[in-house]
Amino acid sequence: MRIHQYVSRPVFPGYLLYPESYGWYREEPEHREHRPPGQLPYYNLHFVFGGRGELVWKNRRYELAAGQGFLYAPDQEQRYGAVPDEPWDVRWVHFFGEGAAALLGDKGIGEPWVFALGDVSRCLALTDELLRFSESPDSSAEQRLSAKLYELLLAMLGASRPKAAGAPPDSRERILAAADAIRSRCEEPWTLARMAETADYSVYHFDRLFRGYIGKSPMRFLLESRIVRAKRLLITGRLSVGDIAAATGFSQSSYFIKRFKELEGLTPQQFREQRT
Numbered sequence: 001m002r003i004h005q006y007v008s009r010p011v012f013p014g015y016l017l018y019p020e021s022y023g024w025y026r027e028e029p030e031h032r033e034h035r036p037p038g039q040l041p042y043y044n045l046h047f048v049f050g051g052r053g054e055l056v057w058k059n060r061r062y063e064l065a066a067g068q069g070f071l072y073a074p075d076q077e078q079r080y081g082a083v084p085d086e087p088w089d090v091r092w093v094h095f096f097g098e099g100a101a102a103l104l105g106d107k108g109i110g111e112p113w114v115f116a117l118g119d120v121s122r123c124l125a126l127t128d129e130l131l132r133f134s135e136s137p138d139s140s141a142e143q144r145l146s147a148k149l150y151e152l153l154l155a156m157l158g159a160s161r162p163k164a165a166g167a168p169p170d171s172r173e174r175i176l177a178a179a180d181a182i183r184s185r186c187e188e189p190w191t192l193a194r195m196a197e198t199a200d201y202s203v204y205h206f207d208r209l210f211r212g213y214i215g216k217s218p219m220r221f222l223l224e225s226r227i228v229r230a231k232r233l234l235i236t237g238r239l240s241v242g243d244i245a246a247a248t249g250f251s252q253s254s255y256f257i258k259r260f261k262e263l264e265g266l267t268p269q270q271f272r273e274q275r276t
Contacts, residue, residue, distance in 0.1 A: 053080060103150075103154075171213075192219065233247060
């Protein structure tokens with residue numbers, strides 16, 4: 001079974017993300033693609049939901065099974081296909097837009113980004129919804145099509161595991177639970193060792209996994225959580241800057257002012273005067 005949906009260019013030119021085409025291959029043992037550099041000017045995203053496939057990059061061969069996927073940035077050389085004796089159930093989307101680079105960073109540039117999903121259910125449901133759109137949606141459907149693609153990419157990024165080999169199956173849930181604890185109790189005296197203990201990891205593994213899932217170091221995440229809490233207090237309360245520093249986990253108001261200005265470009269007092 002091969003399903004191809006080609007989408008007309010949108011009437012409104014300002015969408016940050018928009019699909020060029022999308023589809024679904026299942027029970028196609030001869031499905032193989034080899035595109036030289038420059039042939040496909042779109043991002044190329046694949047999700048594997050069953051069977052097996054493979055991707056070849058230079059002298060490396062990636063075996064792909066259910067719950068995995070890959071992404072190529074535009075104009076990259078591409079070589080992948082089904083394993084003939086157990087062909088994959090794969091859904092794909094080619095897309096473009098000025099917002100793609102900001103969302104995806106350097107993923108798929110220079111070499112394909114191969115990932116595993118901790119939970120495939122959301123991405124499976126979203127590809128189902130995408131496949132239900134008509135080949136040439138009217139202008140009223142363009143917004144929903146763009147939004148659905150954006151939602152799919154966010155779900156993929158949220159569920160994808162770090163590249164590092166050997167990540168435990170429940171590592172994503174443990175790291176996200178630790179991040180929630182840090183954010184909700186950011187005023188407490190967190191150390192990296194205490195954060196790691198919350199997730200039951202060594203400091204080394206916690207720091208590596210946290211950076212992989214959250215995209216920043218644990219201490220940077222703590223700082224940003226404290227600054228967000230401080231911004232709320234500056235706008236909604238009457239506490240002094242010194243009291244807000246203490247209430248958000250900063251032992252010295254001078255250090256609080258310094259870090260606030262680094263992140264916001266204003267001192268806490270300037271922020272308060274500008275926003276109230």
